[in-house]
Amino acid sequence: MKKLLGLIVLLVVLTFTLSACGGEKTSSNTKEDNNGKSSSSGGESTEGKRVSSALMGLGFEFMVMLNDSSKETAKENGMDMQVFDANTDADNQATQMQNIIATKPDTILLSAVDAKLIIPSAKAAKNAGIPVFRVESKPLDEDYETWVGYDNYKAGEMAADYIAKVVGEKGTVLEQRGMVGATGADLRSEGFNKRMKKYPNIKVVTLNNEWVADKAFSNTLDAFTAHKDIVGTFSANDEMLRGVVSALKKLDKLKKVEESGHIVMVGVDGTPLGLERIRDGIQDASLNQDAKEMGKVATERMAMYFNGDTSYPKDTMLEPVLIDKNNVDDPNLWGNVMASKKK
Amino acid sequence: MNSKSKTGFIQILRSFGRKFSDLQGLLIAILVLGTVLSILSDNFLTGNNIVNILYQATIVAVVALGQTFVILVGGIDLSVGSLIALSSVLSVGLTVNNGLPPWLGITITLILGIIFGLAHGLAVTKLRMPSLIVTLASLSLASGLAYVYSEGQNIIPVPEVFETIGNAQFFGGQIPVFIPFALVLIIISYITLTKTRFGRQIYAVGGNQMASRLAGIPSNRVIVIAFVISGLSAAVGGLMMTARLQSGSPIIGSGMELTVIAAVVIGGTSLFGGQGNVIGTVLGVLLLTMASNAIVLLSIPPNYDKVFTGLVIAIAAALDIYRQGKNTTNMSRLKRSSSGKEVAKNSNPKTEQNNSNVS
Numbered sequence: 001m002k003k004l005l006g007l008i009v010l011l012v013v014l015t016f017t018l019s020a021c022g023g024e025k026t027s028s029n030t031k032e033d034n035n036g037k038s039s040s041s042g043g044e045s046t047e048g049k050r051v052s053s054a055l056m057g058l059g060f061e062f063m064v065m066l067n068d069s070s071k072e073t074a075k076e077n078g079m080d081m082q083v084f085d086a087n088t089d090a091d092n093q094a095t096q097m098q099n100i101i102a103t104k105p106d107t108i109l110l111s112a113v114d115a116k117l118i119i120p121s122a123k124a125a126k127n128a129g130i131p132v133f134r135v136e137s138k139p140l141d142e143d144y145e146t147w148v149g150y151d152n153y154k155a156g157e158m159a160a161d162y163i164a165k166v167v168g169e170k171g172t173v174l175e176q177r178g179m180v181g182a183t184g185a186d187l188r189s190e191g192f193n194k195r196m197k198k199y200p201n202i203k204v205v206t207l208n209n210e211w212v213a214d215k216a217f218s219n220t221l222d223a224f225t226a227h228k229d230i231v232g233t234f235s236a237n238d239e240m241l242r243g244v245v246s247a248l249k250k251l252d253k254l255k256k257v258e259e260s261g262h263i264v265m266v267g268v269d270g271t272p273l274g275l276e277r278i279r280d281g282i283q284d285a286s287l288n289q290d291a292k293e294m295g296k297v298a299t300e301r302m303a304m305y306f307n308g309d310t311s312y313p314k315d316t317m318l319e320p321v322l323i324d325k326n327n328v329d330d331p332n333l334w335g336n337v338m339a340s341k342k343k
Numbered sequence: 344m345n346s347k348s349k350t351g352f353i354q355i356l357r358s359f360g361r362k363f364s365d366l367q368g369l370l371i372a373i374l375v376l377g378t379v380l381s382i383l384s385d386n387f388l389t390g391n392n393i394v395n396i397l398y399q400a401t402i403v404a405v406v407a408l409g410q411t412f413v414i415l416v417g418g419i420d421l422s423v424g425s426l427i428a429l430s431s432v433l434s435v436g437l438t439v440n441n442g443l444p445p446w447l448g449i450t451i452t453l454i455l456g457i458i459f460g461l462a463h464g465l466a467v468t469k470l471r472m473p474s475l476i477v478t479l480a481s482l483s484l485a486s487g488l489a490y491v492y493s494e495g496q497n498i499i500p501v502p503e504v505f506e507t508i509g510n511a512q513f514f515g516g517q518i519p520v521f522i523p524f525a526l527v528l529i530i531i532s533y534i535t536l537t538k539t540r541f542g543r544q545i546y547a548v549g550g551n552q553m554a555s556r557l558a559g560i561p562s563n564r565v566i567v568i569a570f571v572i573s574g575l576s577a578a579v580g581g582l583m584m585t586a587r588l589q590s591g592s593p594i595i596g597s598g599m600e601l602t603v604i605a606a607v608v609i610g611g612t613s614l615f616g617g618q619g620n621v622i623g624t625v626l627g628v629l630l631l632t633m634a635s636n637a638i639v640l641l642s643i644p645p646n647y648d649k650v651f652t653g654l655v656i657a658i659a660a661a662l663d664i665y666r667q668g669k670n671t672t673n674m675s676r677l678k679r680s681s682s683g684k685e686v687a688k689n690s691n692p693k694t695e696q697n698n699s700n701v702s
Contacts, residue, residue, distance in 0.1 A: 059495055063495070206644070212594070212595075213592070213595065214588060221399065222392075222395065222635075222639035225391060225392045225395060249510060250510075273590065
């Protein structure tokens with residue numbers, strides 16, 4: 001028993017050492033502490049305004065970047081921003097919204113986990129007189145001040161055209177699909193599949209990976225068993241391509257972009273890892289979803305709102321931009337910004 | 344005890360045979376699904392596809408082995424999915440961010456899995472907390488730590504050792520190293536549960552904790568070790584997944600606890616503890632992997648794939664119940680299936696009665 005106790009003490013010490021290792025790196029990314037300033041009523045100024053940011057999930061690099069850039073913009077304008085992470089759980093987010101509304105912030109920045117399920121919360125915020133600034137997923141209600149999103153449908157279309165052109169408009173193309181029911185995933189898939197109908201000699205096989213890289217791995221392995229003429233793949237995010245790459249490696253089919261037998265790979269988002277793969281010549285292209293711009297624009301609009309200027313459009317969709325080896329080193333790409341921050 | 348070891352070998356053979364007959368329902372489900380698949384798809388019964396299925400099954404299998412121990416002692420470990428994520432980011436991050444040599448990063452990761460298991464076991468035995476709550480807390484805690492440590496990002500590049508292991512293949516590049524590795528762990532677990540005293544203690548504790556304690560079995564220690572095995576196997580699973588996906592990621596493994604528990608329970612291990620075995624777990628994992636294989640081979644559309652998986656699980660469970668009802672009563676199955684009965688019987692005649700009460 002004494003031995004066991006000794007062992008436990010040792011292990012506990014180890015844990016603390018470990019959490020210390022982790023601890024020092026988190027300062028840049030965790031919640032900005034709210035100094036508890038009460039909002040200066042009236043007054044056309046952004047200084048000291050309290051803003052709550054309810055985000056769908058900080059497990060995605062995209063969201064981390066959006067959060068960083070919106071916090072930066074808030075700071076520049078002297079706003080206090082408090083961040084809530086719903087961890088992709090819609091119910092969790094509804095609870096968070098209730099709590100946020102109870103603290104009566106001046107505005108709310110909201111990226112909804114589920115556009116439908118957030119409607120009651122959005123209404124409640126409106127009834128409480130708190131304007132909601134939406135980012136990312138498209139609102140299905142009308143109770144918001146402004147929305148800055150991304151043209152997911154067009155991203156799917158552009159990927160279809162790109163792949164069709166590179167593979168010579170024939171063969172089987174795998175679609176690595178995101179979560180069924182998630183607005184972004186559905187629109188990307190719809191855009192991709194509708195546009196692919198223009199190319200009768202291309203067959204699309206959809207793999208339902210629910211955004212998960214390991215599912216993409218398993219399903220891609222199986223797809224190569226079932227289909228012999230796979231020439232390319234479209235992935236609804238860059239993350240799932242990790243699984244695709246591992247599967248291709250396992251099948252000994254991982255070839256560089258210029259080599260023969262290369263499987264054309266197009267992702268969405270432009271994550272740091274995606275850009276790295278484009279640089280390495282493994283991935284052909286990614287459709288940039290500018291997380292940095294999205295967080296910045298939405299927060300700037302908040303600042304405008306506080307200054308009494310509401311001349312911004314109700315809905316804004318950021319255009320997908322194709323990243324390939326020609327522009328992958330552009331330092332303004334959010335994936336590069338994020339990677340350089342890390343170093 | 345000495346006389347037992349002489350007949351031990353025969354007993355193992357016999358118990359192996361019994362365990363297979365116990366699992367007929369699951370075997371039938373696998374055979375039916377296999378037959379249907381090979382009729383509907385030319386690609387199912389090919390060497391490549393079989394290897395793929397086995398390869399895909401390895402990680403879930405390893406984690407499910409640990410889970411089997413925990414469920415056998417009457418507990419449950421919900422933290423495994425999050426532990427996979429935590430060990431993934433730690434094993435890579437300790438090298439990439441903190442400059443430790445890879446072997447040390449991997450060792451610390453494994454120790455962390457053990458710590459979590461130890462904490463679960465102690466909370467369950469000393470603090471009398473339900474394992475469901477304890478490991479639910481860890482599910483959140485470990486996942487949170489993984490996000491905090493990684494700042495929500497993939498950690499790259501993975502140390503070379505991961506790439507080497509992830510890409511290593513045996514038998515002329517046909518068999519990924521994960522398959523024999525998982526097989527070895529399966530055999531070790533099987534022998535541990537059937538051949539060793541610890542194994543018998545597991546069944547005894549799971550069958551009736553009070554009685555086994557009265558019989559002089561250190562039930563607390565047995566339970567703690569079971570949780571440690573599960574924590575360690577989750578950490579190993581995390582390392583395997585890191586090697587397979589070539590990056591340390593805080594998202595991987597999330598939700599995997601359900602697949603793992605499903606595999607164990609489909610495999611015939613009772614959630615009340617005391618009955619079940621490793622072969623069942625392995626078959627359970629295989630069935631679930633075959634279901635996901637079938638979804639792609641048969642091009643089942645995205646909206647229906649969950650329906651399909653659900654049906655496969657339901658049919659497997661139904662076949663098992665049907666078989667039980669036909670051959671034996673539920674009660675006699677419980678008595679017959681665990682070698683724990685012997686231990687208990689030798690020491691306390693009352694045990695058997697108690698044992699039946701559990702069901």
